[in-house]
Amino acid sequence: MSLNRDAFVAVFFLFLCAVMFTASTNLPPAMFGQMSPALWPRIILVPLALLSALLLIQSQRHPVETERKTFSEWLQYNKNPFFCFLLFFLFLVTMPIAGMLLGGLAYVFLTLNVLGGWKPSQLGLHAAISAVFVIGMWAIFTQLLGVLLPEGEILRVY
Amino acid sequence: MGLFESLASAAPELFTIKTMLLMMVGTMAGLIAGAIPGFTIAMAVVLVLPFTFSMTPVEGLATMIAVYVGGLSGGLMSGILTGIPGTPSSVATTFDGYPMARGGKPGLALGIGVWASFFGGVIASIVLMVVAPQLAMIGLEFQPVDYFSLILFALTVTASMAGDQILKGLMAALFGLLIATVGSDVVFGQPRFTFGIDSVAQGFAFLPVLVGLFAFSRLLGDVRTSEKAHQRLGGNEAHAVHIDYLGAAREVISRWGNILRSSLIGVFVGVLPAAGSTISNILAYDQAKKTSKESDKFGTGAVDGIIAPESANNATAGGALIVMMALGLPGDIMTAIMLGALLIHDVIPSPSFISDEPQIAYSIFLAFFVANFMMLFLQSFTLRGFVLITKVKMYMLAAVILFYCSVGIFALNNITYDMWTLFIFGIIGFVLRALGFPIVPMVLGVVLGGIAEARLSQVFARSDDIMVFISRPWSLFFLLLGCFSLVFPFYQKNIGKMSWTRFFVPALLLVQAVPVFMMPGIARPAVAILMAVTGALMILYRLQNTTNPVAGEPKQSSD
Numbered sequence: 151m152s153l154n155r156d157a158f159v160a161v162f163f164l165f166l167c168a169v170m171f172t173a174s175t176n177l178p179p180a181m182f183g184q185m186s187p188a189l190w191p192r193i194i195l196v197p198l199a200l201l202s203a204l205l206l207i208q209s210q211r212h213p214v215e216t217e218r219k220t221f222s223e224w225l226q227y228n229k230n231p232f233f234c235f236l237l238f239f240l241f242l243v244t245m246p247i248a249g250m251l252l253g254g255l256a257y258v259f260l261t262l263n264v265l266g267g268w269k270p271s272q273l274g275l276h277a278a279i280s281a282v283f284v285i286g287m288w289a290i291f292t293q294l295l296g297v298l299l300p301e302g303e304i305l306r307v308y
Numbered sequence: 309m310g311l312f313e314s315l316a317s318a319a320p321e322l323f324t325i326k327t328m329l330l331m332m333v334g335t336m337a338g339l340i341a342g343a344i345p346g347f348t349i350a351m352a353v354v355l356v357l358p359f360t361f362s363m364t365p366v367e368g369l370a371t372m373i374a375v376y377v378g379g380l381s382g383g384l385m386s387g388i389l390t391g392i393p394g395t396p397s398s399v400a401t402t403f404d405g406y407p408m409a410r411g412g413k414p415g416l417a418l419g420i421g422v423w424a425s426f427f428g429g430v431i432a433s434i435v436l437m438v439v440a441p442q443l444a445m446i447g448l449e450f451q452p453v454d455y456f457s458l459i460l461f462a463l464t465v466t467a468s469m470a471g472d473q474i475l476k477g478l479m480a481a482l483f484g485l486l487i488a489t490v491g492s493d494v495v496f497g498q499p500r501f502t503f504g505i506d507s508v509a510q511g512f513a514f515l516p517v518l519v520g521l522f523a524f525s526r527l528l529g530d531v532r533t534s535e536k537a538h539q540r541l542g543g544n545e546a547h548a549v550h551i552d553y554l555g556a557a558r559e560v561i562s563r564w565g566n567i568l569r570s571s572l573i574g575v576f577v578g579v580l581p582a583a584g585s586t587i588s589n590i591l592a593y594d595q596a597k598k599t600s601k602e603s604d605k606f607g608t609g610a611v612d613g614i615i616a617p618e619s620a621n622n623a624t625a626g627g628a629l630i631v632m633m634a635l636g637l638p639g640d641i642m643t644a645i646m647l648g649a650l651l652i653h654d655v656i657p658s659p660s661f662i663s664d665e666p667q668i669a670y671s672i673f674l675a676f677f678v679a680n681f682m683m684l685f686l687q688s689f690t691l692r693g694f695v696l697i698t699k700v701k702m703y704m705l706a707a708v709i710l711f712y713c714s715v716g717i718f719a720l721n722n723i724t725y726d727m728w729t730l731f732i733f734g735i736i737g738f739v740l741r742a743l744g745f746p747i748v749p750m751v752l753g754v755v756l757g758g759i760a761e762a763r764l765s766q767v768f769a770r771s772d773d774i775m776v777f778i779s780r781p782w783s784l785f786f787l788l789l790g791c792f793s794l795v796f797p798f799y800q801k802n803i804g805k806m807s808w809t810r811f812f813v814p815a816l817l818l819v820q821a822v823p824v825f826m827m828p829g830i831a832r833p834a835v836a837i838l839m840a841v842t843g844a845l846m847i848l849y850r851l852q853n854t855t856n857p858v859a860g861e862p863k864q865s866s867d
Contacts, residue, residue: 159743163479170486173501177493185765187493187500191486193764198482205475230537231528231738238710238734242727250715258711265537265703283708287715295362297719 156209163202167195233264249302254284311437318670321366322678330367331675334374335682339690341375342382342398349379349397350641351526354519355709357649358716365653365668370675372646373629377429377679380622381687384421388614389414397621400593404606404613411609419556420614422687424567427560428619429680431571432578432626436633437673440662443634447659450635452766453776457786458637459760464790465580466749473744474797480745484753485760487512494762507725512733515648516717516726517754520733522641523713525741527706528734537703551688559611566596566612567619574620578627592620622680629676632657633669637756641748644755652720781826788823792816810850817843 170191180186219227241257248256262276291297321327334356341352356375360368383398388405401421408417450458463481470477490501491511502508531537560567570592577588596616597606606613628643636657638644650657655668662669717730741747767776778784792812799812817839825836 155743163483170501173503177500178496178498181496183769184495185768187496187498189768190493190761190764191489191500194482194485194489198479198486201475201479201482205479208475228532230531230533234528234531234706234710235731235735235738238714238731241714242724242731245724245727250718254711254715258707261707261710262704265531265534265707266701267534279704279708284711287712291358291715291719295359295719297358297361298722299715299718300724 154209154213156205156213160202160206160209164199164206167199167202171195171199230265234261237261237264245300245302247303249305250299251284251288252302252304254288255280258284311441314666314670315437315674318667318674321667322370322671322674327367327370328678330363330371331374331679332682332686334371335378335679335686336690338375338378338380339382339385339683339686340378342379343385349376349383350645351523351709352379353642353645354515354523355712355716357515357645358719360649361652361719365650365655366671366675368649368653369646369668369672370679372649373625373672373675374679374682376625376642377622377676377683378686380429380625381422381425381618381683383621384425384618385418388417388421397589397624398617400589400617401614403593403617404608404610407607408609408611408614413552413609415552416555416559417609417614419551419553420559420611421618422551422684423553423556423560424570424615424618425622426680426684427567428571428574428622429626429683430677431568431619432575432623433673433677433680435572435575435623436626436630436676437670440630440634440669440673443630444659444662447635450659450782451780452763452770453780454782454786455637456760456763456767457777457780457783457790458635459756459763461786461790461793462637462756463749463753465793466752467746468793468796470746470749470797472797472801473746474794476745477749478794480740480747481749481753484750484755485757486753487517487750488514488754488757489761494758495765510725512729512754513720513726514754514758515645515720516729517733518641518644518648518751519713519717520730521737521747521751521754523709524730524734525737525747527709528738529741531703531706537701537706539702553688560615563612563615566600566615569599570596570616570619571623574623575627575630577620578624578629579631580627588620588624589617592616626676629672633662633672635659636661637759638752641751644751647755781823784826785820785823788819792819811847814843814846814850817846 174188174191174195177186177188180189225232237257237260241253244253244256259276259280262279263273266272266276288299292299337356338349338352341355342349352375353372356372360371363371380397384401384405387398387402388409405417405421408414463485464478467477467481468474470480488511490508492498492509493500499509573592573595574588577591593613593616596612597603600606600610600612602610602612625642628640629646632638632643632647636647636659638647647657655661655665714727714730717726718724720726737747737750740750776783777787795812799809803809821836821840821843824839825833827833827836
């Protein structure tokens with residue numbers, strides 16, 4: 151069996167189907183003549199498992215030619231999305247402390263620098279973009295629309 | 309209430325200064341979004357959505373429709389001036405718009421595009437007002453089993469749009485349905501697939517899932533490498549010009565047949581689930597080329613080549629709205645977002661929606677009509693500004709939009725759980741897109757999953773007999789259509805190469821004649837007989853021409 155991209159995906163979906171199907175056995179049975187909570191997920195899981203098996207067979211019979219990359223090449227290729235997700239994760243994790251305003255400023259500024267570069271001439275532009283758009287958006291939501299955005303411990307007044 | 313009385317009652321709701329101003333801003337936002345290559349209209353509608361929370365349903369929906377209409381028209385600017393379509397719905401516009409602009413007539417090309425968009429939108433809004441209430445009356449015949457089959461059909465069509473990747477399209481649709489089962493079941497409210505995490509019991513709100521799957525995967529795909537991240541959105545070729553309105557209007561009006569045909573193609577494609585303006589603009593262009601006396605001029609700056617795609621893509625919005633308003637089912641991402649907006653305002657579209665809430669329904673129809681006039685007005689003097697916007701670098705846009713998405717999603721329910729949902733589905737969407745999975749079937753699966761389960765539970769509450777799926781005419785109609793839509797990509801791929809493709813269309817007519825014949829009344833059985841006779845005659849004709857494998861099939865365009 152050759153482990154190409156589609157085979158990996160098919161195995162993942164088969165595993166997912168197995169896990170979900172097992173979890174569906176813990177759901178309560180049908181009551182009062184109504185549909186069981188497990189029925190609809192099983193109706194979905196059966197064809198999904200069949201299609202995944204079909205994809206697995208297809209991946210072995212007609213493997214998709216993909217460019218072979220070493221781990222470092224792969225990491226280099228996906229560097230930008232990886233850092234964007236990492237920064238977004240940090241933005242969410244620090245939300246209770248930094249809040250939407252400070253966290254947002256840091257997140258947008260760092261994302262701009264990661265994607266656009268760290269040259270001194272760019273830093274000023276990125277800082278300005280962060281300030282204008284984050285503070286502007288924050289002001290629109292909190293002042294104009296009356297949405298209570300997370301203020302964070304740093305800026306918490308009371 | 310008749311059409312005009314309903315419109316008269318809705319007009320005071322819509323024609324307020326505040327709503328008109330909001331629509332102006334919405335149209336402007338849509339035009340800007342459409343003008344930026346790579347920035348989809350769906351993304352613009354998503355970004356506008358949080359602002360509509362504090363508005364009334366009419367204000368919110370009118371604003372979103374204005375963005376939609378503006379976005380559909382905005383794509384023509386970058387398409388004509390730079391050759392890069394602002395949105396996928398303007399791809400065919402570049403075929404003749406860009407050559408005409410390069411040939412020294414950019415003002416005329418833009419003018420033709422703007423007028424064609426306007427007429428396409430106006431024709432579609434008239435069809436919307438006339439057809440949607442009629443379709444809703446048919447929708448009242450639908451029972452839960454028919455709805456369930458319609459949803460299955462919508463998902464198969466969406467998956468089949470993936471072409472060669474239909475297997476992955478179907479898997480994506482099923483995965484979307486599976487995501488929608490997480491949380492609690494619709495019948496008893498029992499926690500389901502929470503795996504011990506309490507907060508998951510509330511399930512995943514579909515807007516964070518939708519934005520995560522769609523916006524993250526799209527934006528991060530656009531900034532994957534440093535070169536792509538630093539690209540200017542519209543290239544360096546964009547330059548400001550003045551539109552030749554009068555000359556363009558004369559050219560467009562003299563080709564009214566093309567406008568009408570392309571607009572109707574647009575509306576028809578819009579009614580089909582998941583088809584959308586990406587397909588309608590190319591289909592209309594192809595038809596315009598086939599029927600034109602000057603087909604050899606297509607690709608070199610033909611006027612008809614600009615009119616057809618632009619009138620079709622604007623008309624598609626009307627078609628998509630027809631289904632959402634009449635049946636309460638979204639056919640594409642745009643109407644899915646609008647459905648979300650309606651639900652936020654406690655307005656639930658269904659076949660009885662137009663008759664129960666005529667003021668809101670007809671305000672939406674009117675808003676679509678008015679938005680086309682606003683688009684025409686704003687295009688006339690804001691073009692220079694739009695061209696400047698296309699100079700923005702991709703990474704700047706990506707960073708700001710990702711933040712904005714998170715703020716907007718937080719504002720939905722004021723909980724950070726939705727932001728985590730956004731993040732997780734952002735990763736899932738990005739990975740699945742990278743692995744070659746289409747995103748749209750998955751999104752529709754998530755949106756339609758809850759509705760499908762609710763309808764299925766209603767079916768089983770009434771009877772355990774599963775034969776009801778094929779004994780009800782509408783259910784059988786949609787199930788058979790779903791089967792044909794699954795075969796459609798293979799038909800499309802092998803047309804003219806394999807002999808069985810000659811019998812696809814007649815077989816469709818013959819098979820579909822059965823459920824249509826089962827429908828009540830006289831008209832529909834009569835139509836069924838006509839369909840069956842036509843299908844049988846086509847089969848006989850094609851059997852007699854067995855020497856030519858493509859006899860009887862329309863000649864395929866070489867483009």
